[in-house]
Amino acid sequence: MVNVIKIAARNLRRYQRRTLLTSALIALGVVAVLLFISITGSFKQMMVGQITDAMIGHLQVHRNGYLAAIDNLPLNRNLNRKQVAKVKQILGETAEIESFSMRIKLGAMFSNFTETTNIRLNTVIPEQEVKTVPLLIDRIIQGEKEESLLKKGQILIPELLAKGMKVNVGDSIVLVANNKDGSVNGQTFTVSGVLEGITGPGGRDGMIHLDDARQLLRINDVEVSEIAIRLKNMGDLPGVFSGLKAALESIRDKNDRPVFELHTWEKLSPFYNIAKMIDLMTLFIKIMLVAVVLVSITNVMIMAVYERINEIGTIAAIGTLPRRIMALFVVEGFLLGVVGTAVGTVISLISIAAINAAGLTFDFGRQSNLVLAPTIGAGDVITIVLIVIGIAVAASVQPAFKAARMDPITALRHV
Amino acid sequence: MSLVVAKNLEKTYRLGDILVTAIRDVNFTIEPASFVSFVGPSGSGKSTLLNMIGCLDPPTMGSLRVAGRDIVRMDRQQAARFRGEHIGFVFQDFNLIPILTVFENVEYPLLMVQNWPAPARKKRVGELLEAVGMGDQGNKYPRQISGGQKQRVAVARALVTNAGLVLADEPTANLDGETANRIIHLMKKMRDAFNTTFVFSTHDPKIMRDAEIVFTLEDGKLLKRRNDEGGAHG
Ligand SMILES: Nc1ncnc2c1ncn2[C@@H]1O[C@H](COP(=O)(O)OP(=O)(O)OP(=O)(O)O)[C@@H](O)[C@H]1O
Ligand SMILES: [Mg+2]
Numbered sequence: 001m002v003n004v005i006k007i008a009a010r011n012l013r014r015y016q017r018r019t020l021l022t023s024a025l026i027a028l029g030v031v032a033v034l035l036f037i038s039i040t041g042s043f044k045q046m047m048v049g050q051i052t053d054a055m056i057g058h059l060q061v062h063r064n065g066y067l068a069a070i071d072n073l074p075l076n077r078n079l080n081r082k083q084v085a086k087v088k089q090i091l092g093e094t095a096e097i098e099s100f101s102m103r104i105k106l107g108a109m110f111s112n113f114t115e116t117t118n119i120r121l122n123t124v125i126p127e128q129e130v131k132t133v134p135l136l137i138d139r140i141i142q143g144e145k146e147e148s149l150l151k152k153g154q155i156l157i158p159e160l161l162a163k164g165m166k167v168n169v170g171d172s173i174v175l176v177a178n179n180k181d182g183s184v185n186g187q188t189f190t191v192s193g194v195l196e197g198i199t200g201p202g203g204r205d206g207m208i209h210l211d212d213a214r215q216l217l218r219i220n221d222v223e224v225s226e227i228a229i230r231l232k233n234m235g236d237l238p239g240v241f242s243g244l245k246a247a248l249e250s251i252r253d254k255n256d257r258p259v260f261e262l263h264t265w266e267k268l269s270p271f272y273n274i275a276k277m278i279d280l281m282t283l284f285i286k287i288m289l290v291a292v293v294l295v296s297i298t299n300v301m302i303m304a305v306y307e308r309i310n311e312i313g314t315i316a317a318i319g320t321l322p323r324r325i326m327a328l329f330v331v332e333g334f335l336l337g338v339v340g341t342a343v344g345t346v347i348s349l350i351s352i353a354a355i356n357a358a359g360l361t362f363d364f365g366r367q368s369n370l371v372l373a374p375t376i377g378a379g380d381v382i383t384i385v386l387i388v389i390g391i392a393v394a395a396s397v398q399p400a401f402k403a404a405r406m407d408p409i410t411a412l413r414h415v
Numbered sequence: 416m417s418l419v420v421a422k423n424l425e426k427t428y429r430l431g432d433i434l435v436t437a438i439r440d441v442n443f444t445i446e447p448a449s450f451v452s453f454v455g456p457s458g459s460g461k462s463t464l465l466n467m468i469g470c471l472d473p474p475t476m477g478s479l480r481v482a483g484r485d486i487v488r489m490d491r492q493q494a495a496r497f498r499g500e501h502i503g504f505v506f507q508d509f510n511l512i513p514i515l516t517v518f519e520n521v522e523y524p525l526l527m528v529q530n531w532p533a534p535a536r537k538k539r540v541g542e543l544l545e546a547v548g549m550g551d552q553g554n555k556y557p558r559q560i561s562g563g564q565k566q567r568v569a570v571a572r573a574l575v576t577n578a579g580l581v582l583a584d585e586p587t588a589n590l591d592g593e594t595a596n597r598i599i600h601l602m603k604k605m606r607d608a609f610n611t612t613f614v615f616s617t618h619d620p621k622i623m624r625d626a627e628i629v630f631t632l633e634d635g636k637l638l639k640r641r642n643d644e645g646g647a648h649g
Contacts, residue, residue: 315523317498318499321499
């Protein structure tokens with residue numbers, strides 16, 4: 001085998017320019033794919049992090065049917081005391097959970113004493129909320145970014161509302177809401193900050209303290225619209241999801257319908273589709289790489305066989321077994337693939353390091369100066385390397401087979 | 416025991432609808448360590464016959480035994496193995512492998528066909544290069560040596576595996592008269608040194624004089640056999 005490799009390597013060196021060109025093409029393809037994977041991967045990770053850590057959390061529990069009606073923020077589909085206790089117990093038994101935050105969501109009228117508009121409100125227990133969505137505080141673009149997020153009597157208002165209603169930090173406003181029975185109640189709040197809007201459900205909601213909401217809505221007992229959950233490690237998501245789902249779905253109402261519904265951030269955020277799109281693009285780029293390798297290696301190997309028909313006839317005549325001849329050509333394609341991949345991988349890794357060193361930034365939506373920090377996993381590199389080398393070998397098989405099958409006399413007579 | 420025994424040998428090629436009989440009802444034997452030539456005009460069937468003896472082309476009819484083996488019904492794999500073990504080839508166009516040095520060209524059959532261990536290979540190749548007078552040229556590439564030298568290397572490659580039979584189809588056709596002469600004498604010397612049977616084809620009268628046994632072919636038929644024990648140059 002060593003000798004087969006030696007001879008194949010010499011044959012590659014014989015057509016130096018062609019070898020260089022082909023391996024450069026393969027290297028370029030590898031670089032394109034690896035850079036694409038690493039850059040989009042880091043972008044994806046950052047965006048997912050933003051979404052889960054600034055708003056949604058990793059998982060959410062609602063009363064069954066809540067999500068379908070979430071646009072109306074219905075109060076009659078909240079979880080009651082018994083249900084909340086049950087969920088708390090199940091969450092408490094799950095070790096992978098870092099924290100969870102209970103929220104009441106409601107719609108209200110917002111008045112600055114001269115104008116009135118609608119507002120969607122997310123009402124939270126600040127200590128729970130900041131633990132569950134730690135990047136939330138960074139979304140406060142005016143006012144103080146306090147660890148406590150907000151106190152009772154205060155409101156964080158969405159950016160668009162602040163602009164539209166010309167409300168500033170420190171101003172007093174009035175919230176008016178209907179409770180479940182239909183009666184109306186109003187309460188005064190002080191604007192403590194302005195929240196940056198982000199895409200996704202709840203991304204343009206205002207925020208008040210849960211106790212204020214209870215007072216506004218005249219809720220005496222425990223009542224919760226949604227429970228957002230943060231895991232210690234996002235990698236545990238699939239496992240925790242199925243575990244929680246099983247536990248929650250086992251709880252049924254009188255009609256044997258599940259009482260709760262559980263969703264991952266993927267179901268809750270539209271960014272998930274963008275992430276999927278990125279994955280799809282990665283797949284297409286990989287397919288293009290495969291095509292490039294397949295075409296260039298097949299092409300080179302067909303030429304190699306054609307140019308060496310006489311030599312093939314000679315070595316076949318003097319007794320080289322067909323499978324040895326086949327091996328000579330397959331190994332040649334394999335080496336071409338190896339050289340191209342090696343060069344491509346090295347260039348990619350250097351480029352990734354360089355991008356990190358340069359600290360390139362980009363803007364996404366309303367967020368600017370996000371630092372591009374591409375990384376690539378060994379798994380991705382190994383997958384690409386194996387794919388390219390595998391395709392290189394596969395591409396050489398047909399020409400090599402042709403060489404091995406050649407009739408020595410015909411080959412020797414070829415000029 | 417004869418090295419080659421051909422009985423009622425026939426070879427027919429099909430060219431579309433017409434059948435071309437290249438060899439018809441040929442009978443002959445070749446003894447070990449003999450120095451044999453097939454001669455005849457162009458198209459008389461010399462190459463066809465040599466290819467059949469060399470296990471490269473199966474006969475259409477008749478029987479053909481080489482080194483005690485019936486070679487008529489061999490598959491590709493068996494034929495390749497048989498050639499690698501028993502037959503050496505010298506080609507009209509030398510057919511050295513351009514990416515390999517002289518040494519490596521001679522080494523090739525030991526390495527890729529017979530799987531000899533390295534030390535034995537080195538020794539054997541050295542001996543053969545010495546024997547054909549190319550002992551000091553081992554590191555050169557084929558493009559760096561003359562036609563005559565290439566054919567010497569080819570002779571060494573044909574002999575390196577200790578094959579009992581070396582087949583050479585017009586080995587001198589691409590060489591000038593003087594060089595051709597030397598190659599034929601080299602082959603004869605090798606026959607004497609290694610007791611290898613040499614069978615070559617030619618239509619050069621000067622060359623055929625050097626053969627000890629000459630078979631004359633015409634239109635696919637074996638016309639006559641001249642025995643000349645001792646040879647013209649004794
Ligand atoms: N593959 C083939 N297909 C068809 N006909 C063939 C084939 N090979 C040889 N022939 C025919 O067989 C006959 C003998 O050819 P062969 O090559 O054996 O002659 P030769 O004596 O070697 O001639 P030369 O001195 O020109 O080399 C010729 O008529 C040739 O056309
Ligand atoms: Mg011929």
